Amino acid sequence: AVVSTQSTGRYRTATGGDYLQDIVDIHVALGLGFRHKSAAVVVPITPNKDREIWVIGSTDLLDFIWLYFLAFRSYIEELQVYCSSHGMALPSTEIGSKEPFKSPGDLMVAKMGSRGDCFSVHSDVSSLELYTINSISTDYYHTFAAVKKTYEKYRQTHPEKYEGV
Numbered sequence: 001a002v003v004s005t006q007s008t009g010r011y012r013t014a015t016g017g018d019y020l021q022d023i024v025d026i027h028v029a030l031g032l033g034f035r036h037k038s039a040a041v042v043v044p045i046t047p048n049k050d051r052e053i054w055v056i057g058s059t060d061l062l063d064f065i066w067l068y069f070l071a072f073r074s075y076i077e078e079l080q081v082y083c084s085s086h087g088m089a090l091p092s093t094e095i096g097s098k099e100p101f102k103s104p105g106d107l108m109v110a111k112m113g114s115r116g117d118c119f120s121v122h123s124d125v126s127s128l129e130l131y132t133i134n135s136i137s138t139d140y141y142h143t144f145a146a147v148k149k150t151y152e153k154y155r156q157t158h159p160e161k162y163e164g165v
Contacts, residue, residue: 007019008020020056020058020107020109023042023056024040024042024056026045027042027043027044027045028040030045031141031144032044032045032140032141032144033144034148034151036063036066036067036151036162036165037060037063037164037165038057038058038059038060038063038064039055039056039057039058039060039063039064039066039067039108040055040056040057040067041053041054041055041056041067041070041071041147041151042054042055042056043140043141043143043144043147044140045140047113047136047140048113048136049085049113049114049115049136050113050114050116050136050137050138051075051079051081051084051113051114051138051143052111052112052113052114052143053071053074053075053111053112053113053143053147054109054110054111054112055067055068055071055108055109055110056107056108056109057107057108057109058107058108061108064108064110066161067151068088068110070147070150070151070154071110071112071147071150072086072112073150073154074146074147074149074150074151075112075114077150077153078146078147078149078150079114079143079146081114082118083114083115083116083117083118084112084113084114084115085112085113085115086110086111086112087110087111087112088108088109088110088111089107089108089109089110090108091107091108114138
């Protein structure tokens with residue numbers, strides 16, 4: 001999902017809400033998302049691909065990267081997804097900045113989806129081709145449970161990442 005500043009501005013004007021935060025709130029309420037400090041993981045209710053996962057961050061790069069890492073690890077450790085496509089949108093920052101992505105409104109979004117069987121000839125296509133046709137044959141809740149399980153497993157081995165949560 002591409003979210004422009006103009007469309008989120010129109011949404012805020014029309015509803016008084018924050019578009020991406022409302023998306024996260026809906027998914028959390030449905031049991032398909034959770035927050036970790038300033039970032040969130042969502043398994044979208046309108047995916048384009050099997051096992052699709054979004055990571056959304058707003059102010060802290062480290063929170064965003066931690067959830068992106070855990071989502072990626074859940075593919076390997078829990079879902080046995082070894083072929084996947086990933087896309088990321090990050091705000092611009094000055095080279096050498098001591099605190100990149102720490103300004104309010106610095107939006108970070110990652111989207112990942114399964115490419116299917118690594119050994120299938122159908123997996124050897126570009127991401128553009130993958131996302132032109134929707135093909136969903138997996139349970140959203142199973143994907144979310146795998147991400148949540150990985151999140152909790154890493155809580156045991158990396159408690160410092162969870163301080164304040």
